Amino acid sequence: MTDFTPANPVLTPIRDHAEELAKAEAGVAALAEKRNDRWYPKFHIASNGGWINDPNGLTYYKGRWHVFYQLHPYGTQWGPMHWGHVSSADMLTWKREPIMFAPSLEQEKDGVFSGSAVIGDDGALRFYYTGHRWANGHDNTGGDWQVQMLATPDNDELTSATKQGMIIDCPTDQVDHHYRDPKVWKTGDKWYMTFGVSSKKKRGQMWLFSSDDMVRWTYERVLFQHPDPDVFMLECPDFFPIKDKDGNEKWVIGFSAMGSKPKGFMNRNVNNAGYMIGTWEPGGEFKPETEFRLWDCGHNYYAPQSFHVDGPEHGGDGRQIVYGWLSPFVEPVPMQEDGWCGHLTLPREITLGDDGDVVTAPVKEMEGLRADTFDHGEITLDIDGEKTICDDAEAVEIEMTIDLAHSTAERAGLKVHATEDGGYTYVAYDDQIGRVVVDRQAMKNGDRGYRAAPLTEAELAAGTLDLRVFVDRGSVEVYVNGGHQVLSSYSYASEGPRAIRLSAESGSLKVTSLKVHHMKSIGLE
DSSP: OOOOOOSSOBOOBOSOHHHHHHHHHHHHHHHHHTOOOSSOOSSSOOOSSEEEEEEEEEEEETTEEEEEEEEETTOSSOOSOEEEEEEESSSSSEEEOOOOBOOOBGGGTTOEEEEEEEEOTTSOEEEEEEEEEETTSSSGGGOEEEEEEEEEESSTTOSOEEEEEEEEOOOTTTEEEEEEEEEEEEETTEEEEEEEEEETTOOEEEEEEEESSSSSOEEEEEEEEOSOTTOOEEEEEEEEEEEOTTSOEEEEEEEEEESOOOBTTBSOSSSEEEEEEEEOOTTSOOEESSOOEESOOSSSEEEEEEEEEEEGGGTEEEEEEEEEEEOOOSSOOGGGGGTEEOEEOOOEEEEEOTTSSEEEEEOGGGGGGEEEEEEOOOEEEOTTOEEEEESOOSSEEEEEEEEGGGOOOSEEEEEEEEOTTSOOEEEEEETTTTEEEEEOTTOSSSOOOEEEEEOOHHHHHHOEEEEEEEEOSSEEEEEETTTTEEEEEEOOOOSSOOEEEEEEESSOEEEEEEEEEEEOOOSOO
16 A cells, blocks of 8 residues: 655644634634523533534543543534543543644644544653545535644643644545544554544445554554445544453454444444454454444444543553543434533443443442432332432432332333423333333424343343433433443433433332432533
């Protein structure tokens, strides 16, 4: 393949970056002045105005957690991408930081697209991201023209950065324009980068590059090609090692598959974020040992990015933490009327369970958001019974254990965001299909439909079901059996008090424990 990695970064400014950042700040501020908070999150990361999508540049650096995200500062629909930024000392209380990147170079004149952050051997942080241009110069009808870029922070607080320029060009004779979202890591004495590619044959791939100095990169091979010919692009790729219960190293490859077709309960969203578990040796291809599995079975999960945190203060051998984007895939998107659109999921820690599959549970820090706890103890509902747990719940976490062995209901669970007009979102166990569902059929605003997360035979045989349900003003996140499955969905409540009701359909329900925690704000409202 023709060499397309320049010896030095190519820097071609076309606009003053400081001026573009100032314009973007003003754009967000103008939208924030008119913001409606009816669904604005209390304990999830969102921009104070404008549209956001993918989490970017996630890192723990010099004593602070940093989350960047794709931001359109001039409207509530997708547009020219910038990088928004928040930071925190404890992952509980967050501070808004200045917008980090705005389009100012020729290679990114139509958008500073997604990427990652990594700390080098010298202790310095580097940002890798995709520079985006429209191939025809003005819109998407001619496809994308995308390249990989490098930037370095100006200070330890990461409040500004200097763009170094393009480090990997796009071989347009080899790809079908999609060519983005770099992920960088180190194995042994070499640095590696992968990103998503749509080949000339329109096959979703991840390419592998290597480097000795983190600046000059060499193409090695196709790291992975998705086996489904309908999948034409692998957005927001992720790749990291993880230990199984016996201490053996496995590799998890993650991506957001564009083009996958719905099949039964799988791939119900417009595009679907998932992973495979397998093996990898430096310089080789990834060898999957599992099928494609969803990171999250909800309506609105997409574009996750994980990062590794080392050190004894973070759990000894380190932690793999992931944020995802709650993506409003399907019109109508009612929050676009409110001066903002989109927020991130809670941070989750990735581990491997005893069954060898991925587990994603909320990081332990989330318990620090609990303002108070109401313990409802054991509850039993007779056939078609219902009980109000909260009269008005704006932001809560619910921990509940259902005794499946002593319940007969066909469906049973929690009706959250239950309003006087009959609207609600139902988080329930469906005994006929052996799955946990998030059902929005009664929701009065936005897209409806339901999603379902499977339980294993072992989980069903155990006779109990643990649910941890986070209800924010406009969304719900459901963690099943400690994070063996998760469902994340928007839930646009109607006006008035938002009750939570425990419900049983066509049978009885026995709940052995139920606790409600009111949640504090993370400080971004």
